[in-house]
Amino acid sequence: MQTPAKAPHLYLVDGSAYIFRAYHRLPPLTNPDGVPVGAVYGYTTMLWKLAQDLDEADGPTHLAVILDKASHSFRNDLYPEYKAHRPPPPEDLTPQFPLIRDATRAFSLPCIEEDNLEADDLIASYARAATRKGWDVTIVSSDKDLMQLVGRCAQGEDGATGGCIDMLDTMKNARIETADVVAKFGVPPDQLGDVLALMGDAVDNVPGVKGIGLKTAQKLIGEHGDLENVLQAAPDMKKSKMRDNLVEHAQMARLSRQLVTLKEDCVLPVPLDDLRLDGIAAQPLAEFLTAHGFTSLLKRLDAGIGSPERTNDLNPRKRSGPAGNDAADSTVSGAGERAGLPLWPAPDLDSYECVTTIERLDDWISRAFAARCVAVDTETSALDAMQADLVGVSLALGPNDACYIPLGHGDDDMFAQKPDQIGVSPAFARLKPLLESDAVLKIGQNIKYDINVLARHGIAVAPVDDTMILSFALDAGRGGGGIGNAHGMDSLAETHLGHTTLTFKEVCGTGKKQIGFASVPLDKATRYAAEDADVTWRLQHVLRQRLPDEGGTRIYEDVDRPLIPVVARMEREGIKVDRDRLAALSAEFGEQCVTLEKDIHALAGEEFAVGSPKQLGDILFGRMGLDGGRKGKSGQFSTDQAVLETLAGQGVEMAARVLDWRQLSKLRSTYTEALQQAINPQTGRVHTSYSLVGAQTGRLSSTDPNLQNIPIRSDAGRRIREAFIAEPGNVLLSADYSQIELRLAAHMADVEPLKEAFRQGADIHSRTALELFGTADRETRAQAKTINFAILYGISRWGLAGRLQVTPDEAQAMIDRYFARFPGIQHYIARTLEQVRSHGYSETLFGRKTYFPRINAKNQAERQGSERAAINAPIQGTSADIIKRAMVRMLPALRDAGLHDVRMLLQVHDELVFELPAGDVEAAGPVIAEIMAGAAGPSVQLDVPLGIETGAGPSWGDAH
Structure with missing residues (x-):
C-alpha cells in the first residue's frame, strides 16, 4: 500500500529576532581570521537546534529564514x-550580518530578504500565499506584530478549505494560538492591530495615542469593535483626558494603524515550491564550520549528532593587558554537570578605567547604547537603599571592558581636597537616558537595590536582568553558605568563573579602622567597583545561556524577572507606623514580661535567668525531674519550642509561662522596639527589604525589619499590626489567599472530595473531620486542621503526635486513615519523592525547580529533612509563584480601572497589603480579588477556585 504524501507545512523563521538573541546570548568571539563571530556562532547553534527539534517533531515540509535587509522600509516613507x-x-x-546569511545557506535553507520591506511583511505575504494553497503555516517567532496572523485560515484557490497559521516561540518551546493571543492582549488576532495602534510602541517609535496603554486599548476595542469606530465615538465619550487625547491624536492613531499593519501582498522573491526541505547537505555546512573555526560543531556533524552543545570552540576577542592574561579553560558547575564556558580573559583589575570627565563618560554611554546591553552597579555609603548616599556608578560592556564613575568621593571635611570627579547632576543628566532606555538591557546583581538607589535620584532603571535571580531560577537549593549566600556575587564568581573577587573588607578595612567607601582612593575604588560590574556582565552571559537548556526560561521570564521592579517599588513605598502606640506596647510587654518572670520563679521555687536555656533545662529536668529531657552535644538539656510545647500540653504550667515570656520578649525586641528605630526620618515610614532568593521554595522573605513573622492569631500579634496605620484620609486593605496550599494540594494530588469541597465553598477542615472521624465538632475540626497542614509538610508520626498530644501509634492511625480517605495525597507524596530522588529536584506547576542534594543522603536526619521539604516544595512554591504573578499584574490592573492612588505596600506569605483613599475601597477590592483569583492563568488552569478574603480599616490589624 502506498503511503500518502505528507500535507505541506511551511515554517517561516523570523531570522532577525534570532540574530539579536544570539548576539546577546554569547560573549564577543572571533574566528581564526580575527572577524567577530559570536552572534554567528550563537545563530548557528540555534538554527541547528531548531532543525533538530522540528525533525524530531515531524514538522515542516517547507522552510525559509526571513531577514530584514536594511533599516529603511516603506514605513519610514509614511512616518520618518x-x-x-x-x-x-x-x-x-554589523560585519556578522553577511556571515549569518552564509550560515543560513550553509544549512541549505533559503535566506530571503527584500529592499524596502521588513521581515514581518515577507512572512505575512508568504503565509497568505501558502495558506491559499491549502498549506498550514508556522511562524517561528514571538513578535507581537506577527501575532496578528495567528489563527487565520484561508479559502483555498480551488474553493476548498485552505491552510491555517500558528506561531512557535522557541524560547518557551510553546505554540502560540488564538487563545494565547487573547490571553496576552485581551483581543483576538484580527483586532490586535487596532490595540497596537492605540497603545503605540516605544521600541519602534509607533506614536499611538498618548496615555493609552494595553488595558485601556483592550477595553476600547472590545466596546467599539475597531480603531475607526473608537475614533468616531471619541467626541461623544464622557469628558476625560482619554477622550481629549483620542480626539487630539486621531490622525496619529490612524497613522499608527498603517505602521502596524502587515503588508501581505508582496511579490514572493522565491517561489513557494522552492522552499521544500530536502535535507541538510553535509558538505557546505562542513565548509562553513571549518572556515570559522567551529570545531566542536564540526565534530558533531562528523558524528552525525543532531544539535550542538555549548562548547569552547572559539578564540576570545582579547583586550590588551598584562602578560599572562590569556584566557584559560573554565567550567560552569551544575548538578553534577560540566558545561563549556567561553574563553574570556581573566578579570584584570588594572584594566578598568576611572571616568572623571564628561567626555569620557559620553564615550562610555555611546558605546553602551551601541552594545544594547550594559552591566550596572552602584557604590553607596550604607546598605539601606532608602537612606544611603550614592558614591559612584560602575558600568561594564564586556570582559575587562569596565569603568567606575566616582560621584561622591572625598572626606566630609569641607576643607579637605576632594578628588577630581564628575558632579552628580551632570553625570545623571547623561546617564538617565541610558539607564531608562528600552533599547538597552541593564544587568545587575541584586539590581533591585540599584533601582531604588537611583530612583531617589529621579532615574527609573529599565529593562533589567538580574544575575542573582537568574542563579536562583536555575540553582535553587544547590550550593552552600545559606540560601541567599549561594546566589551572592562572590559565590557565583567562584562557582561559574573560577574567580575570587576583591572583598569590601580588603578595600575598606574592618573594625575601628574601617572607612566608608567615599573615603577609598579612586584607584582602589575603581578596581573594586568596576570588577563588580565586569563579573556581573560575565555571570549574566554564562547563566542566560543555561536558561533554555535547563528549563529555567519560563519561571525567570514569566514570574521572577517581572517582579523585580514591582518589589523595588513596594520597598520605596514603605508603610507608616504609629510610634506612640509602639512605645506604649513596648512598655506594656515589658511589664508583662516582668510579671511572667515572677510567676515562673514562683513555680520553679527559685530565681534564675529565664532567658538562659541551660538554667531553664536544669530547673525543668534536673531539679523538677520532668520526663522528656534530652541533652545535646553541649551536655545541656534542650528547651526549644517543641520541647516546651510538649510539656505545656502535658499540663506543665511553668513551660506554658516560659513560652508566653519568650513570645512577648521576642515581639518586644523584634517589633515594638526595633520598629521605632526603623522609621525612615525622611519619609516617616518603615521600609522593609524583600529578598527574592531568601526562601528555597521561591517565597519572598523580609528583612530590616522582618515583617513576615508577626504572629497571626495571637492577641499580641494583632495589637502590633494595629500600629501599622494609613495616612490621614487613607485606609489599609488586606487581601489574603484562603487556604491556598490546601487548594493547590487538592489540585496537584487530584483529590476529588477536597476539590468538590472547595468548589462548593465548604469548610474544608470540617469536611476532613467528617471523613476522618465521622463527626465535625470543635475538637475534631481542630485535629483535622492540624492534620491537613501537617501532612503537606511531610510530618512524621512522632511530629503529629506532639502536635495533637496523642501517642505515636494514635498519630500513625490518623495518618493511615487520612491516606485511606484521600489516597491521592499519598500518591502525590510518593510521586514527588520518586521524582526528587531520581532527578534531584522538585518542580512547581510553573516549572520552578528546587534542588535537594541531600535527598539520598546516608544520614537519616539529613535525608528525612530533605524528604519533608521536597514534599511541600511544589505546593508552597506554586503558591509563591501565584502571588508573585498577582503582584506583577496588580498595579497595571488598578491603573486601568482608574485607581491611580492605590499603592501596594507589603507581601506577607499569602497576603498583600495596600494603602488607598477610603473612598476607593469599594472599587479597588473587587479588582484586587479578581487579579489574585486569576493569577495562575492562563499558564495553569486549576481545578479549584482560589478564595480571596479582603478587609479594610485604619490599621493593618483592623483590616483583618
Missing part, C-alpha cells in the same frame, strides 16, 4: 520617525 529611536547595530555585530 519610525524606529528613529533605535540605535545603530553594535559595531561588532
